[in-house]
Amino acid sequence: MPDPSEESRLPPGQYIPRGRPVIHYGRVPQFRPDRWSLMVFGATATGGEARLSWPEFSALPRVTVLADFHCVTKFSIMGNEWRGVSADTLMRAVPPAAGVGHVMVWGEYGYSANLRMSDFARETTLFATELDEKPLTPERGHPVRIVVPHLYAWKSVKWVRAVEYLVDDRRGFWEERGYHNVGDPWREQRYSYQEDAGDGPSWFGHDHIT
Numbered sequence: 001m002p003d004p005s006e007e008s009r010l011p012p013g014q015y016i017p018r019g020r021p022v023i024h025y026g027r028v029p030q031f032r033p034d035r036w037s038l039m040v041f042g043a044t045a046t047g048g049e050a051r052l053s054w055p056e057f058s059a060l061p062r063v064t065v066l067a068d069f070h071c072v073t074k075f076s077i078m079g080n081e082w083r084g085v086s087a088d089t090l091m092r093a094v095p096p097a098a099g100v101g102h103v104m105v106w107g108e109y110g111y112s113a114n115l116r117m118s119d120f121a122r123e124t125t126l127f128a129t130e131l132d133e134k135p136l137t138p139e140r141g142h143p144v145r146i147v148v149p150h151l152y153a154w155k156s157v158k159w160v161r162a163v164e165y166l167v168d169d170r171r172g173f174w175e176e177r178g179y180h181n182v183g184d185p186w187r188e189q190r191y192s193y194q195e196d197a198g199d200g201p202s203w204f205g206h207d208h209i210t
């Protein structure tokens with residue numbers, strides 16, 4: 001039976017499917033702890049890049065976030081309990097330079113998604129290592145995925161390997177392929193043709209224009 005309280009939490013155009021779909025583009029990578037690192041680069045406060053090893057990342061404090069998860073293909077997975085390192089904790093460990101307005105989150109094999117700093121810095125944005133009290137399964141992003149529950153789920157990059165601080169916004173993998181630069185499910189920001197002025201990267205600051 002559908003749970004009426006869950007139905008009432010659905011953003012416009014979304015439905016609750018049977019089961020919990022898993023979707024991504026490409027293969028599931030293998031996790032090798034000795035080779036894994038999380039790189040933080042781009043416009044850092046120090047100007048240099050930082051690399052957290054698996055033990056270093058694992059030593060950061062954890063939070064729990066209870067949230068629904070909305071895929072732009074219209075299914076929503078309700079009531080997920082994510083546990084991991086908040087984006088805020090990572091930003092304190094490796095602070096951005098003044099003037100950083102966006103971040104690019106990079107997964108294995110070059111998948112990426114861009115976020116406004118205000119979305120990255122939300123209390124509920126985290127680098128999750130667990131879902132519903134169990135380590136993430138390989139296909140859900142083991143060992144670490146970012147979860148940005150208030151945006152469409154393509155922004156919740158699985159198998160995260162790097163965070164790039166951006167002074168000038170750039171589009172990520174799906175944002176370059178016709179999806180909305182911001183991706184707020186409550187405003188049904190699915191496609192780039194729905195963007196308002198200011199939602200997408202500025203044309204200034206692009207090398208091919210200057």
Ligand SMILES: Nc1nc2c(c(=O)[nH]1)N[C@H]1C(S)=C(S)[C@@H](COP(=O)(O)O)O[C@H]1N2
Binds near residue numbers: 021022024071072108
């Ligand atoms: N690295 C990576 N992360 C990704 C994707 C992907 O193709 N590669 N797909 C995204 C999309 S479109 C969705 S809906 C969610 C699906 O997450 P799930 O498999 O845990 O349901 O992962 C997102 N994160």
Ligand SMILES: [Mo]
Binds near residue numbers: 023154
């Ligand atoms: Mo998706």
